[in-house]
Amino acid sequence: MLEISELAVTYRTSGGVVPAVRDVSLRVGAGEIVAVVGESGSGKSTTAHAAIGLLPRGGRVHNGRIAFDGRDLTALSEKDWRKVRGTGIALVPQDPTVSLNPVRRIGEQVAEVLLIHRLAARGEAADRAVELLRRAGVDRPELRARQYPHELSGGLRQRVLIAVALAGKPRLIIADEPTSALDVTVQKEILDHLAELAADDGTAILLITHDLGVAADRAGRIAVLSEGRLVEEGPARELLAAPTHDYTQRLLAAAPSLSREPLRPRRAEGPEVLLSVDSVSKTFVSSRAGSVRAVDDVSFQLTRGRTLALVGESGSGKTTTARMAVGLETPTAGTVSFDGQDVTRLSAAELRRLRRRFQLVYQNPYASLNPRFSIAEVIGEPLRAFRVGNRAERVAELADQVALPSSVLRRKPAELSGGQRQRAAIARALALRPDLVVLDEPVSALDVSVQAQILNLLVELQDELGLTYLFITHDLAVVREIADQVGVMRQGKLLEFGPADDVLLRPREQYTRDLLAAIPGGEQVRA
Numbered sequence: 050m051l052e053i054s055e056l057a058v059t060y061r062t063s064g065g066v067v068p069a070v071r072d073v074s075l076r077v078g079a080g081e082i083v084a085v086v087g088e089s090g091s092g093k094s095t096t097a098h099a100a101i102g103l104l105p106r107g108g109r110v111h112n113g114r115i116a117f118d119g120r121d122l123t124a125l126s127e128k129d130w131r132k133v134r135g136t137g138i139a140l141v142p143q144d145p146t147v148s149l150n151p152v153r154r155i156g157e158q159v160a161e162v163l164l165i166h167r168l169a170a171r172g173e174a175a176d177r178a179v180e181l182l183r184r185a186g187v188d189r190p191e192l193r194a195r196q197y198p199h200e201l202s203g204g205l206r207q208r209v210l211i212a213v214a215l216a217g218k219p220r221l222i223i224a225d226e227p228t229s230a231l232d233v234t235v236q237k238e239i240l241d242h243l244a245e246l247a248a249d250d251g252t253a254i255l256l257i258t259h260d261l262g263v264a265a266d267r268a269g270r271i272a273v274l275s276e277g278r279l280v281e282e283g284p285a286r287e288l289l290a291a292p293t294h295d296y297t298q299r300l301l302a303a304a305p306s307l308s309r310e311p312l313r314p315r316r317a318e319g320p321e322v323l324l325s326v327d328s329v330s331k332t333f334v335s336s337r338a339g340s341v342r343a344v345d346d347v348s349f350q351l352t353r354g355r356t357l358a359l360v361g362e363s364g365s366g367k368t369t370t371a372r373m374a375v376g377l378e379t380p381t382a383g384t385v386s387f388d389g390q391d392v393t394r395l396s397a398a399e400l401r402r403l404r405r406r407f408q409l410v411y412q413n414p415y416a417s418l419n420p421r422f423s424i425a426e427v428i429g430e431p432l433r434a435f436r437v438g439n440r441a442e443r444v445a446e447l448a449d450q451v452a453l454p455s456s457v458l459r460r461k462p463a464e465l466s467g468g469q470r471q472r473a474a475i476a477r478a479l480a481l482r483p484d485l486v487v488l489d490e491p492v493s494a495l496d497v498s499v500q501a502q503i504l505n506l507l508v509e510l511q512d513e514l515g516l517t518y519l520f521i522t523h524d525l526a527v528v529r530e531i532a533d534q535v536g537v538m539r540q541g542k543l544l545e546f547g548p549a550d551d552v553l554l555r556p557r558e559q560y561t562r563d564l565l566a567a568i569p570g571g572e573q574v575r576a
Contacts, residue, residue, distance in 0.1 A: 050221050050253040051077040051100060051138075056113035058095050058104065058277075069095045069108070071277040077221065080247050082254040084268035084285070086261060086300070088496040089467055092277035097223045097257050101138050102130040117221065135166055135217035143226035145206035149198040155182070155209055156194030162216035178212075185212035186242050202363045204235035211242065221253040222246065228263065232362040232523040233567040240267050240569075259496040261304050262569035265289050273297050303501040304526075312508045315549060316355050316533045323485060323517050324351040324374055329383035330541075331369050343369045345541035346383070351534075353484070356511070356518040358528040358549070360564070361538035367521050370538070371487050374519060375407045376400045388484070405435060408478035412490035414470035418462040424448075424473050425458040431480040447476040451506060468499035475506070479514070489521045504531055525565055529553055537561050 058070040070092040077083045085093045098104050100115055102125060115122045117137060125133070134140075142148045150158055159181050160174035169177045175194070182190035185208045198206055207227060214222055224243060228236040244267060246252040258264055264271050264285060271288050273281040273296065281294040292298050331344040344366040351357045359367040372378040374385055376392045385392045387403065395403065408431075411417040418427050425444050432440045448458060451472040462470055471491060478486055488507070492500040508531065510516060522528060528535055528549065535552040537545040537560065545558045556562050 050079050050118060051255065052116040053096065053100060054114045056096065056099060056115065057111040058099050058108060059111045061107040069277055073274065073279045075272050075279065075282065077253045077255050079220070079253050080251040082244065082247050082256055082268045084256040084258055084264035084271045085274060086258055086264050086271060087274035088259060088498055091274040093257050093274050094225055097225050097255060100255065101134060101140050101223055103140065135162055135219065137219055138221045138223065139214035139217060139219035141210050141214045141222060141224040141227045145198065145203070145210050148210060149206060151198055154194065155196055155198065159209065159212050159216060162213055166217050168217065181212040181216055182209065185215060186238060187212065204231055204239070204363060207231060207239055211239065219252070221255065223255045225257040226259070233564060234362055236569065237567045260569065261289065261300060261497065266569045300497060303498040312504060312530050319352040319354060321353045322350050323353045323388055324519065325386040326370070326374060327384050329370065329373055329380045329385060331373060331378060332381045342541050347543045349536055349543065349546055351517060351519060353517050354515055355533040356520055356531055357534045357536065358520040358522060358532035359536045359538055360522055360525060360528055362523065365538040366541040367538045368489055371489060371519055371521050375409065375487055376404065405481045406483050407485040407487065408481065408483045409487045409489065410474050410478045410491050412493055414467065414474040417474060418470060420462055423459055423461060424465065427462065427473055428476045428480060431477060435481060443480065447479055450479065451476045467495055468502060471495065471503055472506070485517045485519065487519045492527060493522065493524060507531065525553060525568055
């Protein structure tokens with residue numbers, strides 16, 4: 050169905066021509082799932098975008114051939130490409146927040162594909178869009194079609210992108226990191242759906258991913274890219290069981306694992322309670338949905354110097370709980386105490402002073418860093434806000450602490466890799482020497498090797514500075530490596546709470562067992 054031969058892609062930049070892909074060849078047959086894996090900058094997404102004629106500005110196919118169903122696509126005009134995209138080849142992009150139009154209803158965006166390719170009259174396009182949403186696994190598709198993207202969860206938005214891709218009945222779907230930031234159960238459902246398309250309709254799937262577990266579970270063959278080159282390819286089971294290239298071996302070694310030893314010994318519970326959450330509940334009220342109980346009677350304690358991980362699916366209440374813990378949300382009921390002070394009763398001025406002692410690191414460092422600031426300004430922002438002197442000296446110290454080279458301090462966030470941006474976000478969080486750091490999915494969108502570096506950094510900083518972490522995540526393999534205690538949340542309730550090894554290796558609740566079973570990769574990447 051797809052044959053890429055000796056592909057080379059370059060980008061023209063202000064500094065000259067930069068090679069992004071060098072001599073990549075691979076094939077995808079009808080009904081086959083082929084995974085392309087590698088770190089950021091390996092060329093995997095560039096290869097995928099070249100295959101659908103969507104290279105960004107400055108990018109061009111420098112050499113090689115791309116053939117779809119026997120037809121050479123390499124020299125197609127943009128007009129001819131439009132006849133191929135959607136009906137021949139479709140793309141499921143990584144980030145639905147960016148890919149969906151925020152001011153148009155979901156149904157309109159799915160129907161647009163049908164109208165552009167004249168696959169339905171305007172009168173029937175809306176009904177067809179609802180059916181496509183249903184086929185993509187969207188619940189209550191008639192309601193969802195009338196909603197806007199911000200009203201849907203991340204998993205539902207990703208299903209909408211699949212519905213858009215299905216609209217033209219393509220024979221090849223390129224899925225570019227389609228589940229990288231989703232909960233394991235939602236991830237499983239979406240990947241199951243793509244697998245059904247391959248099995249039932251003979252759709253060819255080119256799956257771009259940095260997650261070796263996903264590749265192991267879903268692909269018949271895996272192609273490994275590094276620095277724009279294809280370094281290894283073969284049947285998934287054989288390649289992961291006995292990788293021959295050093296790079297593949299390093300990727301496997303960096304993948305989080307439920308069977309691997311933690312990054313440091315578990316810490317015993319100390320006498321000093323830093324954070325106490327007591328019978329906390331939170332109800333949100335909206336004119337459309339009525340009242341929604343996001344958190345329901347949650348209680349736990351976190352002692353100084355330890356790491357507590359709250360895990361659960363989207364909508365489980367874990368992030369809302371964390372926001373209440375640091376005074377960014379006010380509980381409807383219950384109390385939150387930080388170092389003996391009742392956070393829920395503080396005035397705005399008192400809470401502002403206390404906020405020096407707890408900081409947040411968000412999931413997406415690109416979205417949480419001001420794009421107009423230099424990295425030095427980003428790191429120094431809390432110092433300016435609280436009028437701390439000797440900012441330049443402190444910024445240099447913080448950059449060194451998180452292993453950021455001084456040369457990046459003059460750059461903007463867009464000029465840094467994902468791992469470097471997350472290091473800058475961590476440095477900013479440490480600027481005021483906090484006691485508690487809340488980490489909200491801090492590594493979920495990072496490559497496994499960068500993820501390993503950030504987790505090791507967090508452990509080192511905790512040992513060096515005596516930090517206490519509240520770690521929000523859906524990735525139980527990451528929890529295994531870093532947490533002392535684990536709380537499992539579902540539908541606003543804290544279902545299970547205890548020492549990390551007890552919860553992960555001897556779970557009491559069926560829901561926890563289901564979360565563990567949904568982790569991709571099986572024994573192939575956990576051994």
